[in-house]
Amino acid sequence: MASITRRMAVALLGGGLVAAGSAAAQDMKSVKIGYAISKTGPNAGGANVTQIPNYQLWVKEVNDKGGLMLSSLKRRVPIEIVEYDDRSNSEEAVRAFERLVTQDKVDLLFPPWGTGLNLAVGPVFNKYGYPQLAFTAVTDRAPDLGKRWPNSFWLLGTSAQYVDALVGLLTKMRADGKINDKIAMVSIADGFGIDLSKAAREGFTKAGFKLAYDKSYPIGTQDMSPLIGEAARSGADSFVAFSYPPDTIALTDQAKIASFAPKVMFLGVGVGFPLYPGRFGANTEGIMSLGGWSRDNKATAEYREKHKAMHKRDPDYWGSQVGYSSLQMLEQAIERVGKIDRPAIIKELQTGTFDTVLGKIKLRDNMLQEGYWLIGQWQDGFYTGVAPARPGAAPVIVPKPAWK
Amino acid sequence: MLTDALIAGLTLGGMYALLAMGLTLQYGVARIMNLSYGELLVSGAFAAHWLFTVAGIAPLAALLLVVPAAFALSWLIYRVLLTPLVRRAPNREALEVDTILATFGLLFVVQGVLLVMFGGAYYSYSFFAVPVHLPGATVAANRLLALGFAVVVGALLYLGLTRTRLGTAIRAVAVDPVAAQLVAIDVRVAAAFAFALGGGLVACGGVLVSMFLTFNANLGVVFTMKALIVVIMGGVGNLLGALIAGLILGLTETFVATWIDPGLTLAATYAIFLVTLLVRPQGLFGIGRR
Numbered sequence: 182m183a184s185i186t187r188r189m190a191v192a193l194l195g196g197g198l199v200a201a202g203s204a205a206a207q208d209m210k211s212v213k214i215g216y217a218i219s220k221t222g223p224n225a226g227g228a229n230v231t232q233i234p235n236y237q238l239w240v241k242e243v244n245d246k247g248g249l250m251l252s253s254l255k256r257r258v259p260i261e262i263v264e265y266d267d268r269s270n271s272e273e274a275v276r277a278f279e280r281l282v283t284q285d286k287v288d289l290l291f292p293p294w295g296t297g298l299n300l301a302v303g304p305v306f307n308k309y310g311y312p313q314l315a316f317t318a319v320t321d322r323a324p325d326l327g328k329r330w331p332n333s334f335w336l337l338g339t340s341a342q343y344v345d346a347l348v349g350l351l352t353k354m355r356a357d358g359k360i361n362d363k364i365a366m367v368s369i370a371d372g373f374g375i376d377l378s379k380a381a382r383e384g385f386t387k388a389g390f391k392l393a394y395d396k397s398y399p400i401g402t403q404d405m406s407p408l409i410g411e412a413a414r415s416g417a418d419s420f421v422a423f424s425y426p427p428d429t430i431a432l433t434d435q436a437k438i439a440s441f442a443p444k445v446m447f448l449g450v451g452v453g454f455p456l457y458p459g460r461f462g463a464n465t466e467g468i469m470s471l472g473g474w475s476r477d478n479k480a481t482a483e484y485r486e487k488h489k490a491m492h493k494r495d496p497d498y499w500g501s502q503v504g505y506s507s508l509q510m511l512e513q514a515i516e517r518v519g520k521i522d523r524p525a526i527i528k529e530l531q532t533g534t535f536d537t538v539l540g541k542i543k544l545r546d547n548m549l550q551e552g553y554w555l556i557g558q559w560q561d562g563f564y565t566g567v568a569p570a571r572p573g574a575a576p577v578i579v580p581k582p583a584w585k
Numbered sequence: 586m587l588t589d590a591l592i593a594g595l596t597l598g599g600m601y602a603l604l605a606m607g608l609t610l611q612y613g614v615a616r617i618m619n620l621s622y623g624e625l626l627v628s629g630a631f632a633a634h635w636l637f638t639v640a641g642i643a644p645l646a647a648l649l650l651v652v653p654a655a656f657a658l659s660w661l662i663y664r665v666l667l668t669p670l671v672r673r674a675p676n677r678e679a680l681e682v683d684t685i686l687a688t689f690g691l692l693f694v695v696q697g698v699l700l701v702m703f704g705g706a707y708y709s710y711s712f713f714a715v716p717v718h719l720p721g722a723t724v725a726a727n728r729l730l731a732l733g734f735a736v737v738v739g740a741l742l743y744l745g746l747t748r749t750r751l752g753t754a755i756r757a758v759a760v761d762p763v764a765a766q767l768v769a770i771d772v773r774v775a776a777a778f779a780f781a782l783g784g785g786l787v788a789c790g791g792v793l794v795s796m797f798l799t800f801n802a803n804l805g806v807v808f809t810m811k812a813l814i815v816v817i818m819g820g821v822g823n824l825l826g827a828l829i830a831g832l833i834l835g836l837t838e839t840f841v842a843t844w845i846d847p848g849l850t851l852a853a854t855y856a857i858f859l860v861t862l863l864v865r866p867q868g869l870f871g872i873g874r875r
Binding site for chain 1: 586589590593596597600696700704705706707708709710711714715716723724725728797798799800801802803807835838839842843846847848850851
């Protein structure tokens with residue numbers, strides 16, 4: 182019995198090898214793109230809003246055209262997707278990406294969701310020379326990483342960039358006599374909250390602001406009333422929270438319940454999620470956060486409509502448009518190179534100029550330099566970009582209107 | 586500030602108690618360590634969300650639909666999935682191990698179904714999120730409602746278990762399933778009833794917390810962990826214990842967050858849990874096993 186099993190196994194294995202060999206010899210039937218992303222676990226909420234819908238939308242659009250135009254083959258080649266769940270676990274993500282490269286032999290990779298996982302899989306992308314267009318990672322190490330791993334691109338910038346923009350806005354408001362010099366800040370005790378609050382603490386202090394309240398809270402905190410209560414008692418005109426989506430909603434809810442309406446209300450991830458205006462309606466007016474959207478950009482408006490048609494909901498107003506642009510960049514880079522030549526594609530991404538929904542994009546030091554918003558504010562039901570100062574930037578509404 | 590923290594702590598604690606009562610019935614009486622407990626809670630939350638946003642049924646009315654449905658579903662789970670395990674288990678410890686494995690599998694099934702139906706994105710809706718002004722504090726009406734439900738449901742079930750014939754039968758099964766048969770108690774029916782009642786309770790908790798918590802298909806394990814702490818701390822199978830343990834945890838978290846540091850709330854929770862286990866391993870209101 183054992184010998185038969187073994188013989189069968191050998192036969193199967195041999196057959197498999199032959200099949201694989203002949204497939205490789207055949208002409209390219211598809212461009213295989215692989216990714217592992219958090220479909221389950223704590224990251225799933227973000228991955229499902231900002232990232233996965235973009236992958237699905239872009240792949241569908243390209244395949245509707247017949248695929249990627251590879252001039253070396255003189256025809257379009259459709260995209261085939263290999264997808265894994267990293268279960269929000271960095272070891273799992275590293276294993277999955279290794280597998281995608283070595284077992285599934287994918288031609289290209291899409292990045293995972295979030296700062297932590299993008300940093301974790303960076304070495305794998307680098308080892309095998311795959312371009313990594315990270316668009317849901319914010320890290321102050323982005324400039325160094327771009328140098329150390331030239332194949333990696335950090336499109337959402339550094340925490341210092343966001344903090345500088347916020348400090349700039351607040352400093353101007355203070356100079357205009359609209360807010361006092363006290364700030365109440367809370368942050369989640371996790372990568373994003375720790376990084377941003379650290380940068381903000383330095384930035385605020387340097388600009389002469391006093392942190393009247395400055396605390397972090399653990400993931401999964403289900404009651405925000407002590408935090409809101411203390412922030413309200415601190416006498417600060419500005420409330421800044423580096424929070425994750427469930428806390429962002431809980432903080433807004435609790436501030437409303439406690440009638441705590443600071444003149445400046447800046448909250449973290451989730452303010453730009455479609456869920457947020459759905460939940461708070463007109464009460465979003467004046468609330469600020471990361472990212473932003475251009476009122477007058479027809480391309481992003483079209484993108485939003487396409488996103489809505491496919492997924493029945495709006496994109497996220499921070500990372501989504503950057504993510505979709507990164508996929509457009511990848512598409513154009515591949516088609517300019519004309520074949521799946523990864524070093525050439527990376528080179529093109531580093532040096533080329535691309536037509537995206539955000540406008541013309543040219544990267545410098547593997548990072549986006551302009552064309553996107555750092556700070557946005559809900560104004561009249563639209564999440565408008567307010568900083569940095571560039572064409573289309575709306576003036577900030579301050580003070581935030583009272584809760585309705 | 587004191588009343589503020591006190592009331593916030595009580596509402597948070599009421600929510601914890603509400604989350605844990607179903608588990609204390611399932612674990613304490615039916616002897617099923619149900620690891621898929623949190624997933625059933627999240628299912629209740631999704632059901633409430635769906636009924637509210639699609640059918641326009643208010644969460645409180647949804648309770649009338651969701652709780653009986655969860656009761657029936659839990660009964661079914663007990664009869665189909667768990668009864669064979671109960672039958673073949675030589676003793677209580679073996680049953681515990683078997684049910685942990687079986688419900689661990691169930692966890693992934695329920696989570697998978699939720700992911701297919703709703704995806705992994707966050708869900709949230711606003712209902713009854715109006716401020717209630719109490720002397721010295723303002724609190725959200727929906728949280729107050731959850732506290733009220735926890736107290737009323739806890740008290741009713743406690744009375745039901747201690748004062749009625751069925752309740753006494755259920756407690757007899759919890760104490761000794763073999764001896765219970767000698768006095769003509771149908772053990773399988775009593776245990777199935779306790780398990781199903783726990784299922785109804787957890788769905789009730791899910792519906793109520795969905796009014797103020799943001800949830801997604803992956804949040805179940807968070808609730809299972811919290812409920813387990815409350816159950817063990819209050820004494821397995823003791824509803825009043827669950828209520829009081831929940832309130833203690835809620836008050837501790839709020840006091841620590843207000844006067845010490847919000848970053849230490851988790852540490853405080855586990856410190857209290859540890860101390861309880863060291864001083865009273867059977868839980869605050871538990872009866873030591875003979």
